[in-house]
Every structure is written in structure tokens, then in C-alpha cells.
Amino acid sequence: MTIKRIQTQTRMSQAVVHGNTVYTAGQVAQSAGGESVANQTANILEQIDQLLAEAGTDKAKLISATIWLSDITTFGEMNEVWDAWVPEGQAPCRACVESKLALPKFTVEIMVIAALD
Amino acid sequence: MTIKRIQTQTRMSQAVVHGNTVYTAGQVAQSAGGESVANQTANILEQIDQLLAEAGTDKAKLISATIWLSDITTFGEMNEVWDAWVPEGQAPCRACVESKLALPKFTVEIMVIAALD
């Protein structure tokens, strides 16, 4: 099985493809830091779409997602954006819990695992 | 490799099978919300048994578990139930940390990865 790394820097790769499975790094909103949870979620999901595309797959093949919110009371606001993004009938499994994130301006972080085929 | 989704709704699937690997959603105690950590853990582990059965495997093939407790001082209470449930000689790897969960009535959440064969 091959390992293909995507957007690799010193600290981390943004995604790693191992065989038929794609793993992403925890994504924070690179263009929407400090904005609303809804805006950060939308920005993160765009980044995930781009990473999956770069890996050769898309959101219809999501397997699993882990979501961290710095304030769990924003669960509903995040879910509105999430629910609209997930392809009907193809939702991944998911966990969503509260944790502070690396920088206070980031209030949402999402990490996914997807299938290549 | 095939993707098989189990109990799929808009927001998430409760489990996804990809090739020989089964991923579950983070399970909270559907029948024991608001009850003791021990009761919630027992309820969650029953749900995991059912999901693994639906996927075609069982707890003897667990690979990895992530456990979130809303209060880490309940670590011992959760572990008593967990330790009794894990098949001897076949324990998965595991991480257990503190995070608040989606609803205050839920104080334990467990997500697992298992092998199909």
C-alpha cells in the first residue's frame, strides 16, 4: 500500500492517503478565523472539499468525522451548516465534543476520514 | 473497496463499513441519559455491540476506542463497566479524555473502530 502526503510542512500534512483511505488534519477556518461558528464551519467544509478533491475523492465517500467546538452551545449553529453540506444518504459517522482549540479565534475544528474508492 | 452505511440519517450514520474496517459514530446513552456514568457506559456498550453485530462483527475484533467523559473524575466509574465488557486478551487500543458533550444529560461518549475480519 502506498502513502501519499498532501500539503506537507514541518509540523503536519493537511491530508494523507494510505491505500484506499484518506485522512485529513484537523481543519480550522483559515479564511474565517474570529467570525461566527456558521462562517467558520462553512470555511472548514470548503477546505475539506478541496483536500478530498486533491486526494482524488469527495464528500460522498466520507467515512468518519470528528468535530471539536470550543463552546458546545454552538452545536446547533454548526449543525445547520453541516447538515446542508452532507450528501443525502451518504452521511459519515461522527463525534462532536467540546475542546478549546489552538488559537482563541478558532471555535470549530473538523477532521475527517474518507474512502478513495 | 465497498462503503456500507448503517442507520444513516441527515446528520450522520451510526456506523460505516469501509472494506474490512468498521467505524462507529460517537455513541451516547440513548436509554440512560441523565443516569449515572456506570449506567450510561453500560447502555453505550450495548449500543456498540448492536452496531458491530449489524456490521457483521463483534467486540472481539475491536481495534481502537476513543472515550470522552464530561467529568474526568468519573474515569474509575466508567472503567469498571468498560473492563468487564472487554473480551480477555482482545482489548482495543484506547484514549480517554475530558470534553463536554452535546447535551448536559450525556456524560459519556464512546466511538470505536473495529475489524470485520
Next chain:
Amino acid sequence: MTIKRIQTQTRMSQAVVHGNTVYTAGQVAQSAGGESVANQTANILEQIDQLLAEAGTDKAKLISATIWLSDITTFGEMNEVWDAWVPEGQAPCRACVESKLALPKFTVEIMVIAALD
């Protein structure tokens, strides 16, 4: 696909190999509890090196890492040790969030997934 468990006790295995993928348990600093975040991180990364060796692989084949810090303001201190340890051009994807850990003396926990080949 085979399942090989490493350092299995009642509660958990320290690593599980499933096919070509190795999963570790969340590692805390067994020899450096109560010490600085830098010391704990270094100790944990040694433990991960040993587990990967026992599984038949090494840090050049890391796929993904999840890092929990009990105090996210120690992010920089942990990263200094992490960045020096990661092989150039082969960084895994990664998420790092704040969560309290099982015992107060542990302030860093790291769980990884790696490729066997």
C-alpha cells in the same frame, strides 16, 4: 486481514495492527508524569517510537496523530519537541485540542495511526 495486539492488558492494548495499519493507544508520559510539557512530549514520542518498532514500522510511516493538551497554552512548548521529532517531508496529518487527561500529572496525550507498509 489479521489483527495483532501489542502489550494487551485487561483495559486496553498499547497498539493494534489491522492489515497494513497500526493504531496506538493514547500515550501519556510513563516516565515523565508531573514534569514539563516538553519532557512529557519527548517521553511520549519515545514510547510511540517503541510501539511502532514493535509493530514493525516507524515514524516515517505515520498517517495521523491526535494530540490532547490539558492546557492549550502549552501548544508552542509541545510543538517544539514534536517538530524536531517528525521526519522531514513525512509529517502525518494531525489535530491538537485541549482536554483534561485521566490524571492531573499528565498534561499531554498523543494517539497515532501509522502504515505498516
